[in-house]
Amino acid sequence: MIRVRSLGVPLLLLALLAVVPQLPLDIPVIFSGPLDSPGTLGLLALCLLFAGVALTYDLLFGFTGLLSFGHALYFALGVYLTTIALTQWEWSLWQAVAVTAIAGILVPLLLGAISLRVGGIAFAMVTLAFAQAGQVLVQKNPDQLTGGEEGLGLNSDPLPDFFVGVLNAKNLYWLALGYAVVVFLIVRYAVSSSPGHVWQAIRENERRVEVIGLRPFGFKLIAFVLASFLATIGGIVWLLVLGTGASPQVTTANFTLTLLVMVVIGGAGTRYGALLGGFLYTLLDQRLGALAGSSQVQDLPTVIRKPLSEPLFILGTLFILLVFFVPGGLAGLGRRLRVLRRSASLEGNR
């Protein structure tokens, strides 16, 4: 299928997203301040970042059919290794990023080679266990390196000036946007390359891929390493965007589960769906808490107010409803609406 036609809309959207930091627009309810205010830009940067990270998870789950419960490990690797290098070892940013990137290839190569020896649910469990080991390591705080439960503050001295401080929220926003775009382009290229076709074949029927004479292991490992590497880079970007430091929260199994939720909300196996899911989920997660504090919600009886003040309660409920009533997520919904409209117009022509 040739999709030249569809190139216009994404480019327009990208251009719009790129100029957001220059727009003094006020969007009430959704954002607390005008678009060009540092607070709103920071929130949008986080949304764009997680759009990208969700897409890296979709590469595993949606495109290759690998249900990993340990994706958080590689994101956390990016966050923690960079923070440790900058704060504890006082390296320069570029050294820290280079070493983290290399680790972001080697670690998933090793762990992926082990966990991909099993498939299906066992694979999910092994990845979960490895991520759990990572979490334990961070909690255990060897040599006071990781900061344990408190997390580790980021030493911002080695950072270039244009990435530091409230005044540079714009640059961080563009960094996050750049990350999302680069992940999108890489995933787009990878999925349409010849290993990419094998990934999708593995997702549909691994046995048949073997019968054709290909060994799925190597292909799955490539997908695993690529997705994990991109997640590691996402961890670095997250660290820069927040600018506060590493927090053990990114090592938890729940963090991986939220990535899964993002992808399923948007639509697994679709590039735009995963981006949209990551963006919307983060936006809701961040803003629902603020909305819960608003006076309208505060006036509600306790039985309703308390659950509503938990963003995860609302997001989880939304997620379950989507799984039930909208298989294929938001992307699937869009596709179905298009089909409906087309059949309606066909009816009209008749």
Add this chain to the structure above:
Amino acid sequence: MSTFILLTVTGLGLGAMYFLIASGLSLIYGLMGVLNFAHGAFLTVGAYAAWETSTHVGGGQGTKLLVGALAGLAAGTLLAALVELLLIRPLYRRPIEQVLVTVGLALVLGALVEAIWGFDARQFPVPSWLIDTTTIFGANIPNDRFLEIATATLVLIGLTAFLRYTRYGLIIRAGVENRAMVTALGIDVRRAFTLVFALGGLAAALAGVLSGVYFGAVDPGRGTSLLIFAFIVVVIGGFGSIGGTAVSAVVVGLIQQYANYYASSGLGDLAVVLLLAVVLLLKPEGLSPRVAH
């Protein structure tokens, strides 16, 4: 020597809780192919229901614990049965969606527990005779360890007897082995689904109450942290096998305790993960074949 005995009994107590969670997970997965992520939430809800009830009951700590435990078990069983009927059953034949729903449910129930009872740990009513120690071969062992081990042993015996000697047990065992064949023989396996879920919820709530006694308190993260080790136990033990689950629960509990003490604190968890990796590399199907014994 006395330290070793203390570690062993404590490890067995921990293993007992792992077994209670893992047995339900293992049966549910073995029979229905559903990896139940909400299982930890059943545990947490059961523990909190027990705590909440115990605060409304008068009398000594023992009465509070007993009444609370009964309420907790009822809550866990009911919740699990409702989840199966309302959320899992409509998605029959869509296994991925079933797993996703349990993931969503785990998040929802976790958030709900935090909304109702807050983040802070709640003191569990533990009668003093459970905190007292018994001396065995020079080791002072807290009595609650024996309660955990005895309960899990009773559940193991009861579950095995149920699976072996009752008609429903027969259907469940046959269903684990070959669900399509059982359906083809004209038996409605789906009724067994609700039963297995309810039993799993009961065992999980029991583990929740016992973990409240073991740790002396309940907190919202309890279910999730125990669930991950229960998953590891299930994978090592082999899905659908109660005996395998019991053996691997004991092994995991013991290794965790020994490594934490003899190597270094926190290393126990890593040792368990390492064990899982080794088992999967050597025997990907787990320690025992996929049969409910």
